[in-house]
Amino acid sequence: MINSIDIYSKLEFKEEIPKYIQIANFIKNLIEKKKIKDGQKLPTIRELSVFLNVNSITIVNAYKKLKSEGYAYQKVGSGSYAKVKEISFLFRKEYSNSLKKLLIDDLPDIVDFTGETNTEVLFPIDDLKETINKVLDRDGVNALISNNTYGYKNLISTINKNFWDSKLNEEDMIIISGAQQGIDIVSKGILNINDNIIVEKPTYGGALSVFKWRKANIFEVPVENDGVNLERFEKILQKNKIRCFYTMSYFQNPTGISYSLEKKKRILELAEIYDFYIIEDDYLSELVYEDTISYIPFKWLDKNARVIYIKSFSKIFLPGIRLGYLVAPELFRESLQNSKFNTDITTSSLMQRALELYIYENKWKENIRYLNLEYSKRYKVMKDILDNEFKDLVTYIDPKGGLNFYLTIKDDKITSKDLFIKLKKKGVYITPGIMFFTSSNDGQNTFRIGFYQTDIEKIKKGLDILREELI
Template identity: 25%
Template sequence: MTVADHAPTHSPVPPLAARARSVGGSPVRDILAVTARPEVINFAGGLPAPELFDAEGIAAAYRAVLAEVPDRALQYSTTEGEPVLRAALAARTTARGLPTGPDDLLVTTGSQQALSLLATALLEPGDTVLVENPCYLAALQAFGFAGARVVAVPGDEHGVDPEALEELVVRERPKLLYTVPTFQNPTGRTLPAERRAAVAAVAARRGLWIVEDDPYGELRYEGERVPWIASHPGAEDRTVLLGSFSKVMAPGLRLGWLRAPGELRRACAVAKQAADLHTPTVNQLAAARYLADNDLDAHVTRVAGVYRERRDAMLAGLAGALPEGAVWNRPEGGMFLWARLPEPYDTTALLPQVVRHDVAYVPGAPFYAGTPDRTTLRLCFVTQTPEEIGEGLRRLGKGVRSASAGA
């Protein structure tokens, strides 16, 4: 008998956990893989424009840190995060209207990790989580992995309806509400100030916990800044605020943070110890050095000016690209625009035909926790130049018309 006689006929696969079997991958990342050809103008991603990164400023910060404190930069750090970075983040948060100390913050490996840590610390299988309709896709994944039951809160083009929220809180007794109230992903909409106050009042009356995710809020092109829900009376001690450098400095740094009351923050720190011990020290110190040596707000203002031009280019070309009867919004900032095609268009079925014309978008259906609106789609307008956006919309129009002609 030879060794070959004992060889398995196929690679063994250990039984997967139920959570791994039940939660699918990201349709957005699947689309990006399919449309990776360089000739494709891709409105499907959520990628900031790389040519606008302050690469030299960031590189200088790394060089300074590695030259001056290499032993510290390359060493293990505390789970909570480097004190110098937490102090800088606390100062920025306080300056924006929410008094915050360094010890109120936990540095995370991107704000996506903050979501995962909160799900680990708060959710038992079967717990109910309330979300916007539609909702940030990776949040649906995080809650799905935790075994949560996800329920969408009714709303309109301005966001969640506070009265509908209160009815659901009474009926469903959820663990938390997850919201991206400013320049939401996927819709780009912003929850008005009066609704934020109403949501905060619901939290105070009903004991609702809120997770307020704010990765895009600094990317405002027009209008006045709307204060965080976390800053409203009644919500201060019931809201976890998430932030990130991904959209304003660089996503490759993988630097985010959460601001939470002490007991919950400590539970998230324990969950983080099990996940990755701590966020990379050198990245934290470099970010803190960048904030000390540079004016990040001025950089964001420059970036927002470019993004506004790109948004305007997309708004100018949509009427010629989308079929008659289509509607879309005008976001005041952020990265995304949301469109709805007339019936009977199905944007998931339409996408492969559009991709043949070397352009792509994200169908709206995966962003819904409940019954999806299959006529919707998300367009990211920040990654391409105005000229590329114009060409991409011309291709999109050709793809839609060819699909209609073949129907």
């Protein structure tokens, strides 16, 4: 362990970059290279300012930058300490880069259990061509002109009529470019620095990134078979002023669980008692393979304007076409509209009109029936193999819908990160559990596999290779 301040003598300042940034980056590099250990105390502000011959304010700003980026933390009355981000932060980069580096020519030979490569599209392209041609014939150049920042009015009305029995106030609806943008818009619109937010543990990594970027304080509540642990949930509410609760109510990512009606009702009651709002991310509720699951989202039950509902069409329309919508309480209408405008001004007018016509002509329902038929076959094949060939290797909660299984490794001798690296060499890609937690200590023995981009042949091939590595 490096205890001497002499290590900072290697820092050479450059004129064009502010000194506090150079100091922060230098310390960050030492932490990443393990020359400064996790939890090691950093020099005092006075000590380092004297040693580097800089103003103490420069060191204060450098430490603030390190803390904001997650490379340091402060103990009141004790000083600043290094925080290692290598496991979670650096591995996220490695995971993302591994998928980005895949060439188109490589895709037919790999087994993508992550669902992130778009190697196949289960969508009737001819239907889309026909729909777009109809839109262009009907609307002409207007189809290409974006004249409403918050969405094509006919699409909003069609969504309201077909999916909500015309019960929503259409002024509260905004068309967005997918769920990720929706989470970002909501976060910018209603969260301030140091606001408290509760998330499921584990949860969608993209949401965690947004909340961290907003510098919110994140509280995690463990997920059970039918939703979060309510006892743990309420204890956090009792001790902290919570602004929001982010949840995926159906086929939660990554666990695949769906909320029971009782837990939804209780959480809505708690939202009113403790004055917080629910961000409901609904991205796969159409894909139900067993009739034990009924569709009643938080938003349907919301009587006190506590739910901000986000819906994505990306997985069930076309993956390359980012479309969705959000519904906000009137209280947040203006702030979320402003947030949307400041994010991207508008969403593709042509694709909004095409989606509207697709829904209006009932082709949407036909496609959902087709997707349910195809994905249910893959779900059953994957489930049968897991039940028969992996029962001594992993455990899981049966999702009964959606696109993923979340597996827990029984043998503690291998981590999901190591498993990812080994499988990647054999052309099989999984998503390690570490991607779904705020702490690098969690998710070490869990991983997610999906059948969104894997047909039955690839499912069998990939699971066979996976089994070999787990034995």
